[in-house]
Amino acid sequence: xxxxxxxxxxxxxxxxxxxxxxxxxxxxxxxxxxxxxxxxxxxxxxxxxxxxxxxxxxxxxxxxxxxxxxxxxxxxxxxxxxxxxxxxxxxxxxxxxxxxxxxxxxxxxxxxxxxxxxxxxxxxxxxxxxxxxxxxxxxxxxxxxxxxxxxxxxxxxxxxxxxxxxxxxxxxxxxxxxxxxxxxxxxxxxxxxxxxxxxxxxxxxxxxxxxxxxxxxxxxxxxxxxxxxxxxxxxxxxxxxxxxxxxxxxxxxxxxxxxxxxxxxxxxxxxxxxxxxxxxxxxxxxxxxxxxxxxxxxxxxxxxxxxxxxxxxxxxxxxxxxxxxxxxxxxxxxxxxxxxxxxxxxxxxxxxxxxxxxxxxxxxxxxxxxxxxxxx
Ligand SMILES: Cc1ncc(COP(=O)(O)O)c(C=O)c1O
Numbered sequence: 001x002x003x004x005x006x007x008x009x010x011x012x013x014x015x016x017x018x019x020x021x022x023x024x025x026x027x028x029x030x031x032x033x034x035x036x037x038x039x040x041x042x043x044x045x046x047x048x049x050x051x052x053x054x055x056x057x058x059x060x061x062x063x064x065x066x067x068x069x070x071x072x073x074x075x076x077x078x079x080x081x082x083x084x085x086x087x088x089x090x091x092x093x094x095x096x097x098x099x100x101x102x103x104x105x106x107x108x109x110x111x112x113x114x115x116x117x118x119x120x121x122x123x124x125x126x127x128x129x130x131x132x133x134x135x136x137x138x139x140x141x142x143x144x145x146x147x148x149x150x151x152x153x154x155x156x157x158x159x160x161x162x163x164x165x166x167x168x169x170x171x172x173x174x175x176x177x178x179x180x181x182x183x184x185x186x187x188x189x190x191x192x193x194x195x196x197x198x199x200x201x202x203x204x205x206x207x208x209x210x211x212x213x214x215x216x217x218x219x220x221x222x223x224x225x226x227x228x229x230x231x232x233x234x235x236x237x238x239x240x241x242x243x244x245x246x247x248x249x250x251x252x253x254x255x256x257x258x259x260x261x262x263x264x265x266x267x268x269x270x271x272x273x274x275x276x277x278x279x280x281x282x283x284x285x286x287x288x289x290x291x292x293x294x295x296x297x298x299x300x301x302x303x304x305x306x307x308x309x310x311x312x313x314x315x316x317x318x319x320x321x322x323x324x325x326x327x328x329x330x331x332x333x334x335x336x337x338x339x340x341x342x343x344x345x346x347x348x349x350x351x352x353x354x355x356x357x358x359x360x361x362x363x364x365x366x367x368x369x370x371x372x373x374x375x376x
Pocket of ligand 1: 096097122165167198234
């Protein structure tokens with residue numbers, strides 16, 4: 001075969017320059033070589049796993065692998081509508097909420113358009129903005145918490161989107177609903193506010209809202225949700241958003257026609273049915289999140305108060321955080337380093353099983369004791 005020389009030797013397809021400005025998302029570790037038993041506490045997965053009904057639905061789906069799924073994920077959107085009291089026509093499902101975040105950025109950002117997110121906000125926002133050709137703009141946080149005024153101060157003529165994780169990963173902090181409303185009401189009407197409520201089911205505060213009601217009140221607000229956290233379905237990749245009709249229309253035009261796979265649709269609908277299982281997962285978190293916070297703080301390690309299923313632990317600098325990470329890894333306890341978030345002195349710990357939680361506290365006790373590695 002002859003190649004047609006178009007532009008000289010060495011020519012090859014090149015992605016857009018902006019692609020090279022993206023640092024690929026690096027997930028938390030999931031292996032600890034040499035440790036006898038592993039406890040993965042690095043990805044905010046639920047220690048209870050999914051509902052048995054979801055497992056059963058996936059098994060049953062194995063007999064239908066040859067069929068394309070329903071591209072509109074109708075069963076699931078209707079189940080979500082019934083569970084949350086929402087209009088299914090305003091729901092779009094996707095392969096994890098990550099996909100929804102990317103679709104929103106792709107639909108609303110063009111070259112030079114700005115997308116705002118907060119200082120310690122979830123890393124995928126920056127990736128989605130850059131991938132869409134937009135310009136990432138960072139709004140400062142106060143006390144590791146998003147700040148409405150700092151976000152509003154960053155809004156300019158090129159701003160098209162604001163991404164707010166509420167509550168936020170990796171900090172575990174949240175903005176009360178009054179502040180979210182103030183943000184929504186003070187943004188220009190043409191700026192899309194994306195409220196990412198991946199951890200909403202864990203939040204047990206009277207002044208918190210995932211923002212579903214704001215979507216009805218404002219034409220420029222979207223909320224994104226996931227089945228990866230309390231529903232325990234991270235492996236099957238399932239997320240959704242509740243959005244104004246024209247936002248649904250925009251992302252429905254660009255999503256893959258069968259973007260939500262059939263196993264995920266079946267598992268999600270079955271999981272929604274099992275409110276008892278979700279209740280158990282919430283109760284587990286309500287027991288162990290405060291326990292871990294108290295026990296770890298008592299060791300002299302600062303813990304950011306969290307409303308999620310994880311905690312941010314602060315060490316005396318990056319060297320000590322790395323040493324703690326290694327020390328815990330040797331005992332099979334895998335935490336998440338968060339240097340990529342600009343928090344190299346911190347580690348993020350997911351609430352685990354009772355066994356895992358107790359082992360973490362024991363290990364940290366040994367780490368900080370006078371003759372332990374923290375003092376070395
Ligand atoms: C704040 C936040 N948003 C979105 C996601 C993405 O979740 P999904 O698994 O649905 O893509 C995560 C996952 O860690 C998250 O922490």
